[in-house]
Amino acid sequence: MDERVREHAEVLVDWSARVEAGDDVVVSVAEDAHELGVAVAEALGERGATVTTLYGSDELSRAYLKGAEAEADGDVDADDFDADPAVDRAIFEAADAYLRIGGGRNTTASADVGSETRQAYVKARRGIREARMDTDWVSTVHPTRSLAQQAGMAYEEYQEFVYDAVLRDWEALAEEMAEMKTILDEGKEVRLVTERDGAPDTDVTMSIAGRTAVNSAASVAYDSHNLPSGEVFTAPYDTAGEAFFDVPMTIDATRVRGVHLVFEAGEVVDFSAEAGEDALAGVLDTDPGARRLGELGIGMNRGIDRFTDSILFDEKMGDTVHMAVGRAYDACLPEGESGNDSAVHVDMISDVSGRSRTEVDGEVVQRDGAFRWEEGFEE
Amino acid sequence: MDERVREHAEVLVDWSARVEAGDDVVVSVAEDAHELGVAVAEALGERGATVTTLYGSDELSRAYLKGAEAEADGDVDADDFDADPAVDRAIFEAADAYLRIGGGRNTTASADVGSETRQAYVKARRGIREARMDTDWVSTVHPTRSLAQQAGMAYEEYQEFVYDAVLRDWEALAEEMAEMKTILDEGKEVRLVTERDGAPDTDVTMSIAGRTAVNSAASVAYDSHNLPSGEVFTAPYDTAGEAFFDVPMTIDATRVRGVHLVFEAGEVVDFSAEAGEDALAGVLDTDPGARRLGELGIGMNRGIDRFTDSILFDEKMGDTVHMAVGRAYDACLPEGESGNDSAVHVDMISDVSGRSRTEVDGEVVQRDGAFRWEEGFEE
Structure with missing residues (x-):
């Protein structure tokens, strides 16, 4: 076995999920994630945990949903699924x-399932999703040919990409991210300005007063559930101004590029996209909360050096800032207070390695990709 | 998808497991059983059942046990595993x-796990095994290259073999087997005589009075949990005489051939094997019950026309009779009475297509492979 697979398993079990002897651990293994599943099982045996392995197959899920569709003559609603399986x-x-290891054989395996069927299933499974989120859950991926293809990369090249992102000195990164968390926790207002081709395309401000930032250091000990992670995020409100997101993304199998949003009093009042505008409109029209931001995130994982059309990696990349329309995370909110609520949470990413600055309460924190505490930062 | 895979799934879900709308179904999918898993998921979606999919990987199990072995410095006992996970x-x-779909990538995937580790795990998991047996469980296999290799067959040849065994008119076979069940239920003593090379090699009698035969028609509705099935079995006692088993088998990765057992007053008092005698001795020395019969079974599935070194198929083959040393099945015993008890249950098979006869209370039921009600049976 590739030694990196074993190291990935150890980071997942020890750093991310903090598994201890006697823990009952559920591992979901995707179709082509067998090898990482094997390494994780070995690590769990060594730790004295118990393991139950689920098969996380998109093709099985698709078949189940197609079966339900056939039975309902194509007209599926949430009542067709058991809400409390x-x-x-x-x-x-x-x-x-709960350790979810992604890595299927086809990222578009469910492309022919009707979106209403999909939504009905997601709606019916809301309680299960919440029960899953109540565990110490961590989501990661094993590098597969299908994900390499999605990224437009050769297989071995993609393997290196994944391990560069995952096999980091997480302790050191967590310390660095703690600085950013302190800034955001103490700050009241964030302003992001970016220029492209000599003209400003983003100038947006948002309030973060009273909100708590999450130091997402790829460990449940940090309220962080992705491996890799490497971002600091909070839950903004009262957004105003314009924002341009130059990093492409995929929404419901549609490629979306060049998103431009105009905010007034916290709400998206105008929008456009260079490609996939209908898919964007679909997101924004889901519910009232879909027009408000649920997240502002600062990517700080410099092991990720390119976009791969996978939100697990893209939003963590150093020199990026992302904002999500839709649902806010509870961890960012004062105890008992609810933030922006929505059925969706769609991240949009801006590359800030060029002419740009992020200000907190008027002080520049990041300029042209360099953080205040990094070499190359210009006062 | 091969239409036979879909038919296999339908037999499994409808005939074998009798799944109905609202049932909570757990499916375990082995490493190379993906395709049948997909077909089963589709069928469950159509039936309105819920599905939870486990990954039944021998390589993951091996890794987990090797991890536990490494942690215990090779000295694993049952206390090292959670007895109530x-x-x-x-x-x-x-x-x-619970639908278990076998079909891994390597039938010897766990060959390097110590037998003590394996036994410790099996012992610790006894409660889980019992909980699993309390569901409507069915075990089947998807034809894989690994199983074809175990059978010494080409892959496509093996696929045909499996579907010939599985895709039968189960209703009709269940009716035929009901005749055999009636004979065994009403009978008091069974005698099996076989001749090979002109000389008798088996002449054994056993009592079956008071015992109930199971019409194992590959359906939970018949107390039958294998697909394929096609045998009628009961729980004999007071065995006396000699029995020779000419069909090879594998016990703990050891090939065992030409087993000869001598019974007195229900117990094996002498034994030999042409190959693998040590493995046989290991089984018989497990506990006192391992020297007594737990099962007498009559194979009646004529869709199975050759031995493939898989007990799921071999013991069901038409023109065979098998006896198992070890544990008896509760279904064969009067309510509240316990039969032969043992940690093992090892089936041994005799080909009765040649010179042979099976008598119940002195009446010949099967002669030279033909049943009393079949064409070719000689009075």
Whole structure:
């Protein structure tokens, strides 16, 4: 076995999920993630944890949904699915940790499932999703040919990309990110300005007063559930101004590029996209919360050096800032207070390695990609 | 998808497991059983059942056990494993049906796990095994290259073999087997005589009085949990005489051939094997019950026309009779009575297509491979 697979498993089990002897761990293994699954099983055996392995197959999920569609003559609604499936509920109520290892054979395996069917299923499974989120869950991916293809990369090249992002000195990165968390926790207002081709394309301000930033250091000990991670994020409000997102993304199998949003009093009042504008409109029209920001995130993982059309990696990349329309994370909100609510959470990314600055309460924190505490930062 | 895969899924879901709308079904998919898993998921979606998919990987199990071995410096005992793993218990207590689809990539994937480690794990998991047996469970296999290799067959040839065994008119076979069940239920003593090379090599009698035969028609509705099945079995006692088993088998990765057992007053008092005698001795020395018969089975599935070194198929083959040393099945015993008890249950098979006869209370039921009600049976 490639030694990097074993190291990936150890980071996942020890740093990310903090598994201890006696823990009941559920591992979901995608179609082509077998090898990392093997390494994780070995690590769990060594730690004295128990393991239950689920098969996370997009093709099986698609088949199940197509079966339900056929039975309902194509007209599926949430009532067609059990809203409280006994086995899945029992699993997540009994589990201490849930490790999801992505890496299927085809990122578009469910492309022919009707979007209404998909939404009905997601709606019916809301309780299960919440039970899953109540465990110490961590999501990662094993590098597969399908993901390499999605990234437009050769397989070995993609493997290196993934391990550069995952096999980091997380302790050191967590310390660096703590500086950014302190700035955001103490700050009241964030302003992001970017220029492209000599003209400003983003100038947006948002309030973050009273909100708590998450130091997302790829560990449940930091309220962070992605491996890799490497971002600091908070839940902004009262957004005003214009923002341009130059990094392409995929929304419901549609390629979306060049998104431009105009905010007034916290709400998107105008928008456009160079490609995929209908998919963007679909997101913004989901519900009232879909027109407000749920997240502002600062990417700080410099092990990620390119965009790969995967939000797990793209939003963590150093020299990027992202904003998500839709649902805010509870961890960013004062105890008992609810933030922006929505059925969606769609991240949009801006490359800030060129002419740009991020200000907190008027002080520049990041300029042209360099943080205040880094070499190359210009006062 | 090969239409036979879809038919296999339908037999499994409808005939074998009797799945109905609202049932909570757990499916375990082995490493190379993906395709049948997809077909089963589609069928479950159509039936309105819920599905939870486990990944039944021998390589993951091996890795977990090797991890535990490394942690215990090679000295693993049952206390090293959680005897009541919360997630697995929750799964089988919540499940209505459990469908196990075998078909890995290597039938010897766990060959380097110490037998003590393996036994310790099996012992620790006894409660989980019982919880699993309390569901409507069915075990089947998807034809894989690894199983074809084990059978010494080409892949496409093996696929045909599997579907010939599985895709039968089960209703009709169940009716035929009902005749055999009636004979065994009403009978008091069974005698099996076989001749090879002109000389008798088996002449054994056993009592079956008071015992109930199972019409194992590959459906939970018949107390039958294998697909394919096609045998009628009961729980004999007071065995006397000699029995020769000419069909080779694999015990703990050792090839065992030409087993000869001598019974007195229900117990094996002498034994030999042409190959693998040590493995046979290991089985018989497990505990006192390992020297007594737990099962007498009559193979009646004529869709199985050759031995493939897989007990799932071999013991069901038409023109065979098998006896198992070790544990008896509760279904064969009067309510509240316990039969032969043992940690093992090892089936041994005799080909009765040549010179042979099976008598019940002195009446010949099967002669030279033909049943009393079949064409070719000689009075």
